[in-house]
Amino acid sequence: MNDWQSVQSIFLATADLSAAERERVLDELCGDDYDLRFEVESLLAADSDSSVTIDSAIQGVASTVLDAPVLVGERIGVYRVVKEIGRGGMGSVYLALRDDEEYTKEVALKIVKRGMNTAAVLRRFRDERQILANLDHPFIARMFDGGTTPDGVPFFAMEYVEGRPVDVFCRENALDVKSRCRLFLNVLEAVAYAHRNLIVHGDLKPANIFVTQEGMPKLLDFGIAKLMGTESDAATADARAFTPGYASPEQVLGTKVTTATDIYSLGAVLYELLSGERAQPVDMDTPRALNTRCAMWRCCGRGWWRRICRPIWMTWY
Amino acid sequence: MQVSHPITLALDDLAKGDKTALDRLLPHVYAELRKLAGYYLRQERPGHTLQPTALVHEAYFRLIETSQPDFQGRSHFLGVAAHVMRQILTDHARTRNAAKRGSGQVVFSLDEFMDAPMASDSTVVRVDDALQALEQHDPLKGQLIEMRFFGGMTAEESANVLEMPLPRVRSELRIAQAWLKRELDHRAASATAAAEK
Numbered sequence: 001m002n003d004w005q006s007v008q009s010i011f012l013a014t015a016d017l018s019a020a021e022r023e024r025v026l027d028e029l030c031g032d033d034y035d036l037r038f039e040v041e042s043l044l045a046a047d048s049d050s051s052v053t054i055d056s057a058i059q060g061v062a063s064t065v066l067d068a069p070v071l072v073g074e075r076i077g078v079y080r081v082v083k084e085i086g087r088g089g090m091g092s093v094y095l096a097l098r099d100d101e102e103y104t105k106e107v108a109l110k111i112v113k114r115g116m117n118t119a120a121v122l123r124r125f126r127d128e129r130q131i132l133a134n135l136d137h138p139f140i141a142r143m144f145d146g147g148t149t150p151d152g153v154p155f156f157a158m159e160y161v162e163g164r165p166v167d168v169f170c171r172e173n174a175l176d177v178k179s180r181c182r183l184f185l186n187v188l189e190a191v192a193y194a195h196r197n198l199i200v201h202g203d204l205k206p207a208n209i210f211v212t213q214e215g216m217p218k219l220l221d222f223g224i225a226k227l228m229g230t231e232s233d234a235a236t237a238d239a240r241a242f243t244p245g246y247a248s249p250e251q252v253l254g255t256k257v258t259t260a261t262d263i264y265s266l267g268a269v270l271y272e273l274l275s276g277e278r279a280q281p282v283d284m285d286t287p288r289a290l291n292t293r294c295a296m297w298r299c300c301g302r303g304w305w306r307r308i309c310r311p312i313w314m315t316w317y
Numbered sequence: 318m319q320v321s322h323p324i325t326l327a328l329d330d331l332a333k334g335d336k337t338a339l340d341r342l343l344p345h346v347y348a349e350l351r352k353l354a355g356y357y358l359r360q361e362r363p364g365h366t367l368q369p370t371a372l373v374h375e376a377y378f379r380l381i382e383t384s385q386p387d388f389q390g391r392s393h394f395l396g397v398a399a400h401v402m403r404q405i406l407t408d409h410a411r412t413r414n415a416a417k418r419g420s421g422q423v424v425f426s427l428d429e430f431m432d433a434p435m436a437s438d439s440t441v442v443r444v445d446d447a448l449q450a451l452e453q454h455d456p457l458k459g460q461l462i463e464m465r466f467f468g469g470m471t472a473e474e475s476a477n478v479l480e481m482p483l484p485r486v487r488s489e490l491r492i493a494q495a496w497l498k499r500e501l502d503h504r505a506a507s508a509t510a511a512a513e514k
Contacts (some may be wrong), residue, residue: 004454004455008492011492011495012488012491012492015491043492043495043499044495045499046494046496046498046499046502047491047494047495047498049498049502054462054466054494054497054498054501055466058369058406058444058466058467116408148345198340272491
């Protein structure tokens with residue numbers, strides 16, 4: 001009899017015995033073969049351990065996995081999906097090609113995650129579509145199109161930007177303060193343009209401010225936060241989603257988001273670009289921690305807001 | 318006279334021992350499972366989690382059009398579907414893990430805040446790795462686990478497909494589960510240790 005068979009038969013012989021009985025039978029069957037005994041006992045321990053369940057391990061992930069059908073190679077509207085290029089809490093981003101008879105164009109296809117209230121997203125998209133389509137600025141990634149996938153999930157087609165997030169770009173190219181400011185002024189120009197068109201970004205942060213190889217900034221995801229209902233007009237506080245490191249107090253507190261929200265986030269980004277440190281801690285990952293922090297800001301009078309954001313505000317308004 | 322569905326025919330052949338029937342069956346099962354997953358996802362029931370085994374069972378009722386469920390055929394179908402379901406789940410989890418590691422640029426916004434719960438992808442990969450280790454160690458037990466957890470098959474159904482006595486299947490399953498749980502525990506522990514380094 002090989003070892004594995006001994007292990008199995010001793011396991012089966014002892015699995016349903018009481019603790020004392022089990023000891024006795026194990027002593028008898030294993031003798032002084034400690035490896036064998038250890039093997040059987042560790043299996044018995046696993047057998048009675050209810051903390052690891054295979055069921056929940058598999059089913060817990062099934063929804064998230066099945067949630068994201070493999071779209072690569074598939075056709076969504078007029079787009080052919082090439083590869084996944086990013087993934088976040090709101091969904092996934094794919095590089096896709098628009099194949100027309102005339103020309104081929106690369107787009108970033110953002111596919112909204114399920115459970116994001118599809119109907120509301122689509123309704124807001126219909127409301128905003130024209131406004132977003134009209135947002136025509138060299139420093140803002142264009143929104144081309146939107147609709148639903150064959151599975152009924154909303155998607156947005158946006159200009160595909162090859163570049164690096166602004167913080168990475170500055171670091172990699174070792175830009176001096178002057179160049180960083182010059183770059184940032186271009187970012188401000190783009191945001192000011194959007195604000196003149198009454199569009200708030202709502203989630204400005206380095207990851208949304210791309211810089212192309214030529215040093216041209218490209219703002220991504222303009223208006224997306226609003227489409228997702230992540231602006232504070234969402235009724236439930238829990239539904240709010242923003243990036244803690246750059247979120248303004250009004251976002252955290254769930255009050256009205258305005259153009260000032262973007263200015264605040266820009267201040268946090270500029271602070272980081274110039275000082276190399278985050279303007280506000282990123283460990284504020286629970287709404288409660290964020291709320292506490294915000295209450296403190298209100299009391300302390302936000303020193304860096306006065307030093308950095310207000311001058312920007314004054315320049316542009 | 319009723320013309321039998323290709324699925325029913327393939328299942329008959331499979332039951333007769335024709336292994337090529339499996340190849341004919343797989344694409345149908347794959348397509349149906351995907352379609353069903355999509356269908357359920359469209360319902361958007363809040364808090365609804367997809368139960369892979371429920372999908373497998375429903376796929377059976379959709380694909381088999383006989384009014385009398387044939388126990389033999391059903392068991393065979395579930396065995397095949399369990400394997401397909403495991404493939405679907407693990408392939409996707411692996412692709413997504415790779416995409417997460419490989420993409421230097423993450424473009425999508427609002428990700429920092431929301432990304433944490435999605436680490437669960439690696440759990441299914443860990444289950445699959447552990448299951449592969451079990452298959453190497455003891456192929457029969459690996460197959461039984463697959464049938465039970467990815468196909469929702471009862472011990473009776475597995476016993477029927479594998480043509481084995483029911484008590485043997487029950488004890489094999491019990492040992493297999495203990496082995497797999499121990500393995501998963503080890504892997505989770507070493508993954509945590511690696512993350513802390």
